Amino acid sequence: MSAILDHLPEFxxxxxxxxxxxxxxxxxxxxxxxxxxxxxxxxVGVLRGIGTAYVETFQNLPxxxxxxxxxxxxxxxxxxxxxxxxAIVVIALYEAAYIAEALRSGVNAVSAGQGExxxxxxxxxxxxxxxxxxxxxxxxxxxxxxNVFIALTxxxxxxAAVGVVDLTAAANRVNLMEAQPIPIxxxxxxxxxxxxxxxxxVTGRLERxxxxxx
Amino acid sequence: xxxLLFDEPGPRARRRIRIATVVGAVAVLALLALAVxxxxxxxxxxxxxxxxxxxWPMWRYLLDGLWSTVLAAVVSAVLAMAAGLALALxxxxxxxxxxxxxxxxxxxxxxxxxxLLVYVVLFALPRYGLDLPLFWKLVVxxxxxxxxxxAEIFRAGILSVERGQSEAGLAVGLTHGQTMRxxxxxxxxxxxxxxxxxxxVGLLKDTSLGFVVSYAELLYSGKVLATYNGLLIxxxxxxxxxxxxxxxxxxxxxxxxxxxxxxxxxPRRRLSRA
Numbered sequence: 073m074s075a076i077l078d079h080l081p082e083f084x085x086x087x088x089x090x091x092x093x094x095x096x097x098x099x100x101x102x103x104x105x106x107x108x109x110x111x112x113x114x115x116v117g118v119l120r121g122i123g124t125a126y127v128e129t130f131q132n133l134p135x136x137x138x139x140x141x142x143x144x145x146x147x148x149x150x151x152x153x154x155x156x157x158x159a160i161v162v163i164a165l166y167e168a169a170y171i172a173e174a175l176r177s178g179v180n181a182v183s184a185g186q187g188e189x190x191x192x193x194x195x196x197x198x199x200x201x202x203x204x205x206x207x208x209x210x211x212x213x214x215x216x217x218x219n220v221f222i223a224l225t226x227x228x229x230x231x232a233a234v235g236v237v238d239l240t241a242a243a244n245r246v247n248l249m250e251a252q253p254i255p256i257x258x259x260x261x262x263x264x265x266x267x268x269x270x271x272x273x274v275t276g277r278l279e280r281x282x283x284x285x286x
Numbered sequence: 287x288x289x290l291l292f293d294e295p296g297p298r299a300r301r302r303i304r305i306a307t308v309v310g311a312v313a314v315l316a317l318l319a320l321a322v323x324x325x326x327x328x329x330x331x332x333x334x335x336x337x338x339x340x341x342w343p344m345w346r347y348l349l350d351g352l353w354s355t356v357l358a359a360v361v362s363a364v365l366a367m368a369a370g371l372a373l374a375l376x377x378x379x380x381x382x383x384x385x386x387x388x389x390x391x392x393x394x395x396x397x398x399x400x401x402l403l404v405y406v407v408l409f410a411l412p413r414y415g416l417d418l419p420l421f422w423k424l425v426v427x428x429x430x431x432x433x434x435x436x437a438e439i440f441r442a443g444i445l446s447v448e449r450g451q452s453e454a455g456l457a458v459g460l461t462h463g464q465t466m467r468x469x470x471x472x473x474x475x476x477x478x479x480x481x482x483x484x485x486x487v488g489l490l491k492d493t494s495l496g497f498v499v500s501y502a503e504l505l506y507s508g509k510v511l512a513t514y515n516g517l518l519i520x521x522x523x524x525x526x527x528x529x530x531x532x533x534x535x536x537x538x539x540x541x542x543x544x545x546x547x548x549x550x551x552x553p554r555r556r557l558s559r560a
Contacts, residue, residue: 115292115299116306122314132533134491137505137526144512145519150328197292222397229399233498244405253410261398268397 076259079246086242087263093160093228093238094267098221100164105171110201112172113179123172130169136230138162143234159231167224174216178209211282218275222268229264239263325519335517339524344511351507352528358424358503359490365429366489367482370436375466377441388437395434403427404495424493424501432489439485443478444470477547483540487533494529504528 076083111123130138142162143155153161182205190200232241243260247253295303325331338344376388404427407418418426447470455465496503502510508525512518 114306115295116303116310118307118310122310128534128537129530132487132530132537133526134494134505134529136494136497137522137529140497140505140509141519141522141526145522148328148519149324149330151324191293226397226399229401232401233495240399240402240405243402244409247405247409251413253406253413257402257406257410261394261402264399264402265394265397 076246076255079250082242082246083239083259083263086237086239086260089156089237089242090225090228090239090263091267092156093163093231093236094221094225096160097163097167097228098224100160101167101171101220101224104164104168105175106206108168108172109175109179110198112176113201113205115197127169127172130166131173133166135163135166135227136233138166139230139234155234155236156231159228159234159236163224163228163231167220167227170220170223171217174213174220175209177216178211178213179205181212182208214275214279214282218271221271221275225264225267225271330519335520338515338517339520347511348504348507348524348528351502351504352532354501354507355490355493355496355503358421358428358493358496358501359486361421362425362428362432362493363486363489365425366432366436369429369433371440373433373437374440374444377437378444392434392437395431396438398431400427400431400492400495401498403431404498408499420499420501424496424499424503428489428492428495432485432492435485435488436482439478439481440474443474443481446477447473480540480544480547483536483543487536487540490533490536491529 108123108126111119112127114120139159139162142158146153146158186204186208187200190204195203228238229240232238232244235241237245239260243256247256250256293299322331329335373388373392376384377392379385379388404424407423407427411418451473452465452470455469456462460468493503494505497505497509500506504525508521512521515521
């Protein structure tokens, strides 16, 4: 136990970095995912194609490959950015594909009559998306989005493999100094479980308040 | 050319769609041009930096890596599926002392990052005298974490089989175990096949953690190659393309299997195309 208490500052710092990675990349991924979903349901063929290609590409590449490519590869073509910022952008781009998939399944769950009614009222494509389709779609995808959020939290730990000192990396460093793996790794695991539990609690509350029974 | 979100376009809408098409295409081309310029400005497009990847020895090295990736993925998938099936049956068991530990395992492991498990196997177990061979240092954590995911897939599949099916089994005098084995599981297995293939794509992606373990799968082979020939970005792009081709084929298989599923009822009308 003392292994953790003696190194509380390191763990705390790591936890902060993990929370930063999680919050910033989820925000970025949410915006990107929304844009991609709009592209995928739009009447413009080229935009639909781009959206589909984006989702296909990012879902079929390992996140660690993308992180390694960005962190070690980008400086080669003269793009130098901070390590944490690079990690946030890469994770956001990767998870955007999963958010887009979740949102699209939500759009598909909205019944066809809603879209027809919106058009019958004379709403344009973007108006019907904004006022009729997306609000309903978002309510049906709270649970799937919560799962994407939890997966994203777990995935931020991969940043440790390219040198970001997040919770996983902090645990590993403290263990190399103290050599007391059980309390250290169990402690780190509990911290992740706690974040996931919070996410589960919030999505559960949101779902009870917003879910629509059809 | 009409979907439920938009009408058959009239002349004005057609003009707008044409404009959006051109803008979209130009934006993508501009992005590509920018990338190419960035590569060229830093001398990364020089022929001698890409030439090596037109030669066989490089590819043989990477394909060896791919083979190790497949091997690790298959072994961990088999282990994870076996454990996952046991956990799913455990969670559905009528005995509390089986049900609670299985549920706990699934819920806990789902919220622990795979990399943390890899670190445990790499740095914690050796301290207790358990130093696994390289291959197992990658396979064990992957199997441990994916077992939970497979358990949830199997459980959903078993629960999706209509109650009447197992009731019928019990009514003709089969035991609980026989009903499960002969009636419920075969039907569940067919229904979860697409999810299993998708989860296996995820598992194949997870094997890139070999990068951390120094097990010579595809990504680690790329790292070794890049250190050796100094072609960092070229090597990692080639590696990424190999992953993309392999995983996209597997994902396509999952979609084909999904399309072949017999449907219980007519699918709803969709707002967007697949």
